Amino acid sequence: MGRAPCCDKATVKKGPWSPEEDAMLKNYIEEHGTGGNWIALPHKIGLKRCGKSCRLRWLNYLRPNIKHGDFTPEEDSIICSLYISIGSRWSIIAAQLPGRTDNDVKNYWNTKLKKRLLGRRKDRDAHHRQSTAAASSEMSTETMNDGERALSASAMERIQLCMQLQNPLGPHHNPLVWPGCRAASQSNTSFNSNSSNVTVAEQGQSSSMNEHLMNARLDRAAINGLGSPSSAENSNVINMEAELEELLYGEGNQGKAGMIDGGVQQGDVDWWSYDQGKLPVSCWDFTPETNAVFQDYTSVYDI
DNA sequence: AAATGGGACAACCGCCTAAAT
DNA sequence: TATTTAGGCGGTTGTCCCATT
Structure with a gap:
């Protein structure tokens, strides 16, 4: 009963x-x-x-002290930084913005912030098409546009993928998926208590949240075919990383960090460093690397 | 003036975990 | 221990309003 x-x-x-x-x-x-x-x-x-x-x-x-509309640039910045860091955890993001609700933040992201970014992306694509039209004679215009449309439509998902790649709770850190990562993964099964981006209450969130995140990312990994860094599908991850980097860093800046095997950046995406026995970066941390991503993101974004 | 399209936002839906029985 | 629901969350939908044609 x-x-x-x-x-x-x-x-x-x-x-x-x-x-x-x-x-x-x-x-x-x-x-x-x-x-x-x-x-x-x-x-x-x-x-x-x-x-x-x-x-x-x-x-x-x-509820008292609820604020509606008129998000400030500071709030935009917080939302973007946390979205990059933790993804669509709207309740957590809203907790950093006094008076804002998760529903408000979610609506604001979906109707304003996301479109602002995608709009930028479209502008840049149009410019890119113009400047590279002569060099792409072997590729039909229709094919190219289809591909770029697909990229635009999935741009936000790729930002999330970027977060997953930097996230110790992501599928590539899951010992069930990548047994070689077990030691590092186990040493990082709780959120970093030194984070400056999360409230005390949230730092104390139970491991069930970690499991929740892990499960969600395992699901996405299954969908995206992210089985193993050495698998054939890994080339897709590498390509997506390169595209994401182009989105975040802009053309001509892909060489910010050293490249491995034609596209993989050593040290820039921490999950590769497991082979070197390095600890991953917590998704709650703003390291120099993630700060750099955010700075470039904000420059693309105009915030 | 009417029709249409898009933006903004409130509310609902469905899923998951914890807890009650 | 198994079953069922409450609470919480993110995703999606419905509706209103305004601008454009």
Whole structure:
């Protein structure tokens, strides 16, 4: 036997909240608190809403000191840096921005920041096509455009891939995937407590979050075919890295770090350094390498 | 003036983990 | 121990509003 059902899904109200409903919820919580039980809350108040819906409404809209819109350049910077560092962990990113909710940050990223970056990318692609048109006579224009369109569409995913490559919790650090990484991986199964980018509360997050991240990245690794650094698919990773680098660093700057075997940078992406017995860089850290990525990112980005 | 398209944002959906039974 | 739900989260969708045609 489990718990009782949270609500009658046939009778709960859905859709936009009315001012009356907002007032009822706000007044009750301000007076009595949530009581640690969102499911019971709507029944106490007399709202025909699901507890989950009440929780969301309170956290995203009614809660005191909520800020909407008008993100500052500083907030843009924080969002971008954390997105590069940890990916789409909106609740964690929002926790760094007082008054902002994860939903707000997520919407802002999806509607503004991401498009700003992709817009830049498109402009640069157009310029690139112009300047290289003469040199690409062997490649049909249609083929080239298709390829570049594909890159634009996946640019953000590749930023995330970059994060994975730098992330000790990523698939390439998973001993199940790459047994050779076991020692280093095990020594880095918790987040770096010296991080300056994460609140004290978040530093104390349980290992379940690590597992969550690990699982998510294992899933993506399976999808992307990132089985092993020595596998045939690894050339795809190398190509994606090169493209990502072009995106972040711009043309003519691919040689920022030493290249290995026609594209792989030694030392720039720390997961390669396992062979040398070096410890990986925590995803929470802003090392000189990740700072360099961010600086270039912001220059591309205009933030 | 009406139709259309896109941006912004609120709300919902589905999944996962922890906890209750 | 197995089953079921609550809470939390990220992804997606729906809707409103405004600009453009």
